[in-house]
Amino acid sequence: MALKARALYDFNSENPGEISVKENEIVSLYSEQDIEGWLEGSNSKGERGLIPASYVEILKNDTAPTFNNNSTSGSRYANIPTGVTSPGFAAFSPPVPVQQQHGYQASQGSDEDWDEDWDDSSTVADEPGVVVGGNYQGDFDGNGPSTYRVSTSTSKSSNVQQAKSSATVSRNLNRFSTFVKSGGEAFVLGDAAGFVKDGDKICVVSGQYGPEWQENPYPFACTIDDPTKQTKFKGMKSYIAYKLTPTHTQTQVNRRYKHFDWLYARLVEKFPVISVPHIPEKQATGRFEEDFISKRRKGLIWWMNHMTSHPILSKCDVFQHFLTCNSTDEKSWKQGKRKAEKDEMVGANFFLTISTPSGPPLDLVEVESKIDGFKAFTKKMDDSVVQVNATTNEFARKQITGFKKEYQKVGQAFKGLGQAFELDQQTYSVGLNQAIAYTGEAYDAIGDYFAEQPRHDVDPLMDLLQLYQGHLANYPDIIHVQKGALTKVKESQKHVEEGKMDAPQADGVNERCNIISFATLAEIQHFHQVRVRDFKAQMQQYLTEQIGFFQKITGKLEEALQMYDNA
């Protein structure tokens, strides 16, 4: 505990695990190593907990500040489009260390890289060296199809793992940094600026249930047909292309997984309070090639369904470029790509494009209560999605292994009885022997039915759950952007009272927070609507499949029973 640091600003803890410090307070640190921008230590009151790394400078033996040299006002926001001009607010927004920049920035290569990527990959999947494992393989006894539920064992690999990570909704160490990164802070502080074209306008309207995104007046859908292997350079290079056909153009385009990946990165960057559906996980190739491609396609269909259902995402330029640009016209593709990557209406500027319904601003207390309610909702939904996922996954595994085995053992036992009875040469027993043999086969078949069933009902359900786990993992960040804005409003009121800020400036903060609140509530409303739509459809499909399954079993047993009529 020799490691000491000096607080550069006041920090008021807001969550369990955080500790408050005053400017110039000397704190003890357990380690110089930050955890996602936070340092562990104790303050002068002896309270132990987390302090934003950017709020302190570590005091080395020579007591000279050797850390956070770039954390002086102004320079430490270098990674944000606009500078911070209000030191009073900065105390609530520790900056993000540079190494924690958004993970998807890596996808934004140069055009040269892109061309390289486009042409140079001959693997079916786009990622090398990922170990393939089956979800059910825990105590897989070899009776089920070995290709079942292939997924990677790397980060975000299994649904359960992913769900667990998204289950930590209530404890997000990046609370502040999200607000900053997203541009939320810059926008609220009035530092976002850009020219908003009419086409960029995004409208929030007052709907039956509160703020809603204005519906896309030209709704469309997009099919994704079975992918095919494409070749280039006289067959020297090959890759898998998915055939996309949007209903509004009726023109098929070919897209590879990496194009989806690139698009996803653009969308995440552009829309700070919109939950962009996650694209299917990156997976390895291997001997399960067909299963893998089929599974990825299903994931992409779910993804596409959510994209085209979303009033804002469905209309945006980069998505339209992705859907409509001729796959073979590389020049026009590059132009659209460059334009998207140079889009100025991203992050903080996105909020500039939002127009709210006319009328009074939202009641902040009501907004906060709604957001808190939604936070509790996502937490509980996340828990139960994890539960349903784990349970149905285990249920599927049991059907593939145990259930199948039990029914087939019954089948074998009946077959054995039929064989024993065949030793009796009496003519009057021939019919019975055949009927018993058929009964044995029926139970054998029923065992197979059980093993085959999960791919018809559990798998689609799990695909849906996976998509929603992605959304649930997005929401903490979205909530934090809104919460950050609310905090700014409260602070501005305080500063006005203290005479540190004039009223018009505070009104501007209020107004801009109001925009963020409208957008967030509209997005939450959209989430609930598609959630109800999707889960209703999926539960209906699940039950319909289950009914068909038990009817198939009944049918098989009825066949067996009929055999005894002539026995």
Place this chain on the structure above:
Amino acid sequence: MALKARALYDFNSENPGEISVKENEIVSLYSEQDIEGWLEGSNSKGERGLIPASYVEILKNDTAPTFNNNSTSGSRYANIPTGVTSPGFAAFSPPVPVQQQHGYQASQGSDEDWDEDWDDSSTVADEPGVVVGGNYQGDFDGNGPSTYRVSTSTSKSSNVQQAKSSATVSRNLNRFSTFVKSGGEAFVLGDAAGFVKDGDKICVVSGQYGPEWQENPYPFACTIDDPTKQTKFKGMKSYIAYKLTPTHTQTQVNRRYKHFDWLYARLVEKFPVISVPHIPEKQATGRFEEDFISKRRKGLIWWMNHMTSHPILSKCDVFQHFLTCNSTDEKSWKQGKRKAEKDEMVGANFFLTISTPSGPPLDLVEVESKIDGFKAFTKKMDDSVVQVNATTNEFARKQITGFKKEYQKVGQAFKGLGQAFELDQQTYSVGLNQAIAYTGEAYDAIGDYFAEQPRHDVDPLMDLLQLYQGHLANYPDIIHVQKGALTKVKESQKHVEEGKMDAPQADGVNERCNIISFATLAEIQHFHQVRVRDFKAQMQQYLTEQIGFFQKITGKLEEALQMYDNA
């Protein structure tokens, strides 16, 4: 190996494990203790194996015969109704030690004992101190009904154990003694004698498939209604009485388990080559009283069904006395009881009552081939019945525990999802939330269906299997009686060639062996016919129950699906 013995007669080994000895040959014995009438030792040729205990006298140090003093010709057959008059044949039929008399003799008490029994028992079941255990309790996890499949853990306890003991069909050390005990030997040797009344006549006829028992011209059935607690002596004594109503009298009589037990002992004693169905196992009382009584009743129904289906058993006096004697008329019951216990037409004399179809005698080679075929059949049927029993027992256990648990876990997961969704107060999601909650309940109910199902299909199947395991345990003895008779025929032919027997005497042996063969084949034919009838009916019932079960599940899921129509 100091223990020596002298062979009293020639013995020619016929089965693996036996060794041959000549009269006066000195053999070494491993022990003075016989195993079911056999001694282990080695002959003068150094061959090791089994020798009938009654064929040797053990030579003690003083070389005086101190063992088998009663095994000299004439006196050693004291336990057989008639003396052995043909020493030449005796060599093939070692007598049975007295301690091995038929186990059911113990049931034949005096009238005083009977009255004592009749009046003095106040327990519900008739046997004390038997530990109760559940068939499925191996790794019973407490989810199933704890009263399930109660059975005793004593001898002949579990079906599997019983089946295993009956599975040792091919190696019966009592081969000879069964033949002797049953009276088969005495009859074949012409030593059975008695006055056969017309009413005692048992006819074997030539049927479509070979020898058959003549059908009972007055077939009847008998219902067993739910037993009631009866009291005597102003309520001081109580017992459980089963209400029997035979269709040919339409008069209800009350019978206790011990009456069934007494009757069973009479039947086994009387009919050497008829497979008397086993009565349900003796069981303990306990907190599962109702289940226990219900299970015993089901077993007695099966037993009764087989009794009334059998052309010979159904007609016999002791059974008719049991079915028709007024339960409250103790005097007339005692008379019938005494008469049955003094019946002379039992064992050897039973064969005197049999009349065979007119025409040529059976071809002995063909008979032997049929008997061998049936022996192989029973062996294989026994194996497969053990298998079906063990498999369905395990299948039932899995349904009660694992299957139930899996479906209810799915139900819980769906319920949890519905509860999470209820946190969202949107009016448009109420229907979905209710539908998901109902789906959860449906899977919960399906779990219960799985747990309840075995008592509707597996249990009746297992009851049938248990009855047949009893028959399969009877057949080795029946086969040995017939085989013993065949051996006598072969020996008589040899003795005629050797001039030790005259032709008319040998013809008599042939003729009497022919009667035993007719009876045995008639019994085998009857067995096949009821087997085909019973298994056909039971498999139909099983499948019908299974179909109903899966339809019930389907119905429940359809109800759940309909909930989404208004969601």
